[in-house]
Amino acid sequence: MITSQMADAVRAAGGEIRLGAEVASVRLDDRRRASGVVLASGEEIEATIVCSNADPKRTARLAPEEAWSPEFLQDIELLPSNGPVVKVNCALSGLPRFRGLGNGSEAGPEHRGMIVVAPSIDYLEDACRAAAEGRPADPMFCEAWIQTTTEPELAPEGKHTLSVFAQYAPYDLAEGTWDERRDEIGDIVLGTLERYAPGLTDLVEDRLVLGPPDLEARFGLTGGNIFHGEILPDWLFDKRPSAGWHRHRTPLPGLYMCGSGTHPGGGVCGAPGRNASRAVIEDLVAAGDPFPGQA
Ligand SMILES: Cc1cc2nc3c(=O)[nH]c(=O)nc-3n(C[C@H](O)[C@H](O)[C@H](O)COP(=O)(O)OP(=O)(O)OC[C@H]3O[C@@H](n4cnc5c(N)ncnc54)[C@H](O)[C@@H]3O)c2cc1C
Incomplete structure (x- = not known):
C-alpha cells in the first residue's frame, strides 16, 4: 500500500520505474564519477546521479575494485552480513x-x-x-x-x-x-x-x-541479512556502512547509497532514502544544477 503510493508519486512527478532490471555495473567516467548504469541485459542508462539501495556489499561489486578506496572496501567487507x-x-x-x-x-x-x-x-x-x-x-x-x-x-x-x-x-x-x-x-x-x-x-x-x-x-540480500548488514554498535551512526561515509555519499562522486546498509539502518522507516535524497539535493545545489536535464 505505502510502496504503491510512493510509486504513484514518482510517476506523477515524471519518473519511470523499471522492475526486473538487474544492474550489472555502475558506469564511471574518466574522473571516476558515476555516469549511469549498465543493466545485465547490456542496456546502458546514462545518469547524472546513481543511488543504490542494494546492500553495501552488492553495491561495492557494481564498480571495479580499483575504483574504490581500499579503506572503504575493507569496511564494507567487514560489515557482518550473514542473517539469522x-x-x-x-x-x-x-x-x-x-x-x-x-x-x-x-x-x-x-x-x-x-x-x-x-x-x-x-x-x-x-x-x-x-x-x-x-x-x-x-x-x-x-x-x-x-x-x-x-x-x-x-x-x-x-x-x-x-x-x-x-x-x-x-x-x-x-x-x-x-x-x-x-x-x-x-x-x-x-x-x-x-x-x-x-x-x-x-x-x-x-x-x-x-x-x-x-x-x-x-x-538479492547478501547473506540473507534483512537489514543489509547487522545493526550492531560497531556499524551504526558514522560507521554505517563505512567509517566517515555515513552521509550517503561514496568515494565515487555521483554514486550514493540509500538502503538499509546506510545510516540509520534497516527497517521499513524510509530514513536512509530520505537522508540520501537530501545529500543528492545538497550536492546538486552546490554544483549549481539542482534540476539536471531540465534546463
Ligand atoms: C523476511 C523479512 C522480514 C522483514 N520484516 C520487517 C519488519 O517486520 N519490520 C521492518 O521494519 N523491517 C522488516 N524487514 C526489513 C525491511 O524489509 C528492510 O529494512 C527494507 O525493505 C529495506 O529497504 P531497502 O530499500 O533499504 O532495501 P530492500 O527492500 O532490500 O531493497 C533492495 C533492492 O535492491 C535490489 N537489488 C540488489 N541488487 C541489485 C542489482 N544489482 N540490480 C537491481 N536491483 C538490485 C534487491 O533485489 C532489492 O529489491 C524485513 C525484511 C525481510 C527480508
Whole structure:
C-alpha cells in the first residue's frame, strides 16, 4: 500500500520505474564519477546521479575494485552480513486455536495482533547461541501474523494465511545444507507455534520456507541479512556502512547509497532514502544544477 503510493508519486512527478532490471555495473567516467548504469541485459542508462539501495556489499561489486578506496572496501567487507532469519509462509485450511483462548472458529484478539513466542531472556539466548554454533534453534524465537483476520480477501472464505518470522538459524549450517534441511527447519518453526496452538500443523495446506540463503537468492540480500548488514554498535551512526561515509555519499562522486546498509539502518522507516535524497539535493545545489536535464 505505502510502496504503491510512493510509486504513484514518482510517476506523477515524471519518473519511470523499471522492475526486473538487474544492474550489472555502475558506469564511471574518466574522473571516476558515476555516469549511469549498465543493466545485465547490456542496456546502458546514462545518469547524472546513481543511488543504490542494494546492500553495501552488492553495491561495492557494481564498480571495479580499483575504483574504490581500499579503506572503504575493507569496511564494507567487514560489515557482518550473514542473517539469522527463517521466514515460513503458510496457507491454512482454518483458524488455529491457541491454548486457553477462544473457540477457534472466530478470530479473537489473539489472532489479530503480532503473535510472539519469546518466553524468557534465557530462551532467546539459547536460540541465539544455537545459531552461533551452526545449529538452527529448537525451539525458535517466533513472530507470526495471521493477515487474513484483518484482510480476509487475501484467502478464500474460511481459509487463512500465516507468516512466521523466526530466529535464529545460521546461514552456514554446521551439519548439512539448507537444501537438505529446509523442511526440517520449517518443521521446527511450526512445531514451536504448535506448542501454543495445538493442531496448527494439521491446518497447513501449503508452506514456503525461506532460510538466509533463500532470502539472499530471492531478494538479492547478501547473506540473507534483512537489514543489509547487522545493526550492531560497531556499524551504526558514522560507521554505517563505512567509517566517515555515513552521509550517503561514496568515494565515487555521483554514486550514493540509500538502503538499509546506510545510516540509520534497516527497517521499513524510509530514513536512509530520505537522508540520501537530501545529500543528492545538497550536492546538486552546490554544483549549481539542482534540476539536471531540465534546463
Ligand atoms: C523476511 C523479512 C522480514 C522483514 N520484516 C520487517 C519488519 O517486520 N519490520 C521492518 O521494519 N523491517 C522488516 N524487514 C526489513 C525491511 O524489509 C528492510 O529494512 C527494507 O525493505 C529495506 O529497504 P531497502 O530499500 O533499504 O532495501 P530492500 O527492500 O532490500 O531493497 C533492495 C533492492 O535492491 C535490489 N537489488 C540488489 N541488487 C541489485 C542489482 N544489482 N540490480 C537491481 N536491483 C538490485 C534487491 O533485489 C532489492 O529489491 C524485513 C525484511 C525481510 C527480508
